[in-house]
Amino acid sequence: MRPLEAKTMGADAFRLPPDIHYLNCAYMSPTPRVVEEAGMQAIIASRNPTQLDGRDFFAPADRIRALFAALVGSDRPGQVSLAAAASYAIATAARNIPVGRGDRMVVLDEQFPSNMYTWRRLAADSGAELAVVRRGGTGGAGAGGTGGAGAGGSAAGGNAPASWTAAVIDAMTPETRLVSVPHVHWTDGSLLDLIAIGQRARDCGAWFVVDATQSLGALPFDVRTAQPDMVVAAGYKWLLGPYSTALAWWSERMLGGVPLEENWINRRGSENFAALVDYEEAYADGAIRYDVGERSNFLLLPMLEAALRLVSDWTPASIQSYCETLVGEPLAHLAEHGFRVDAAAERASHLFGIRLPAGLEPERARQALSDADVYVSVRGTAIRVAPHLYNTPRDLDALVDVLVGLTP
Numbered sequence: 001m002r003p004l005e006a007k008t009m010g011a012d013a014f015r016l017p018p019d020i021h022y023l024n025c026a027y028m029s030p031t032p033r034v035v036e037e038a039g040m041q042a043i044i045a046s047r048n049p050t051q052l053d054g055r056d057f058f059a060p061a062d063r064i065r066a067l068f069a070a071l072v073g074s075d076r077p078g079q080v081s082l083a084a085a086a087s088y089a090i091a092t093a094a095r096n097i098p099v100g101r102g103d104r105m106v107v108l109d110e111q112f113p114s115n116m117y118t119w120r121r122l123a124a125d126s127g128a129e130l131a132v133v134r135r136g137g138t139g140g141a142g143a144g145g146t147g148g149a150g151a152g153g154s155a156a157g158g159n160a161p162a163s164w165t166a167a168v169i170d171a172m173t174p175e176t177r178l179v180s181v182p183h184v185h186w187t188d189g190s191l192l193d194l195i196a197i198g199q200r201a202r203d204c205g206a207w208f209v210v211d212a213t214q215s216l217g218a219l220p221f222d223v224r225t226a227q228p229d230m231v232v233a234a235g236y237k238w239l240l241g242p243y244s245t246a247l248a249w250w251s252e253r254m255l256g257g258v259p260l261e262e263n264w265i266n267r268r269g270s271e272n273f274a275a276l277v278d279y280e281e282a283y284a285d286g287a288i289r290y291d292v293g294e295r296s297n298f299l300l301l302p303m304l305e306a307a308l309r310l311v312s313d314w315t316p317a318s319i320q321s322y323c324e325t326l327v328g329e330p331l332a333h334l335a336e337h338g339f340r341v342d343a344a345a346e347r348a349s350h351l352f353g354i355r356l357p358a359g360l361e362p363e364r365a366r367q368a369l370s371d372a373d374v375y376v377s378v379r380g381t382a383i384r385v386a387p388h389l390y391n392t393p394r395d396l397d398a399l400v401d402v403l404v405g406l407t408p
């Protein structure tokens, strides 16, 4: 797809100021018009609670389950839960994954904290080992780990494989009971092959958790091929939704677990408001039991639903392909000036890291970009760039001009 065509597809869908170059959807999506409109209508509707029907506690959440299920290639909306953050669903998964001394859990080095602290806690509480996988070039026999009280997990030096996928697969011994990884690394967009990792997880008898917050919505993902036990995405980045929303899909074998909290709506028969104090022992079916309290959020759910419809209409494949076309030439140009970006096959096109020539400090580059109204993030040693359909070649030109201008 040519940039112009995709721009037309997303034309007028966002209200970003025309004079800025916002290349940071990995930080937060600008709110699309239809999502903003849904939010305004929801606030107006909240003027009068008598207009709220008992069904409004259930139907919007169920429509969202269906949209999210379809987005991950599932026809089982009942296997989707609503959370308030990625960390919530990850903590719910950890609560239901039995590990103990002698077991191993595998995560990536510099993985996003919401997908790290929970596993560190589980390692500390259970005595299981947490193996923190490193990629080649940063040292490591692939993984090192610590377990037991106070475990933070640690990575060892050596000759680690060059790709995250190979490093993860190497680290997955027969003792591995859990692997929890993203689809792309949040710092630089490097891709993981979730089909290969999922296969290895099944061979080891390990639970497989995916944090797709930095990819779902802009990069195709399918539970039928990756076969995760849980995949979660926060709503406010590539799903184009509001903050404080997240959605998770759960495998069948995870559906009988215990939620993080005991709330009224997750119990069987909660539709019958008059009988709520006839306390019910059974949880609602499927993944609904894992929903966060007050999941019916009357302001945020209409926004999330509108956002999911938009992403589903545009399709993650088209968004990825648009970004690929958009960034191809500018990145080749930057490479001629000593900037380094992973090969296209090893990284995403909606999120990638630009490593700077020797002597150019990331903070100096970020400041110069910000002075020119080019918005990106610095993550570690890379400038992280994250375009979407609202970006045009003009935005990438502005980025390249500033960066090249900083080189001798």
Ligand SMILES: Cc1ncc(COP(=O)(O)O)c(C=O)c1O
Binding pocket: 026, 084, 085, 086, 087, 088, 112, 114, 115, 182, 186, 211, 213, 214, 234, 246
């Ligand atoms: C990979 C990844 N996961 C999750 C999150 C958000 O986590 P939470 O929803 O727990 O705040 C982010 C935010 O930047 C992220 O980059």
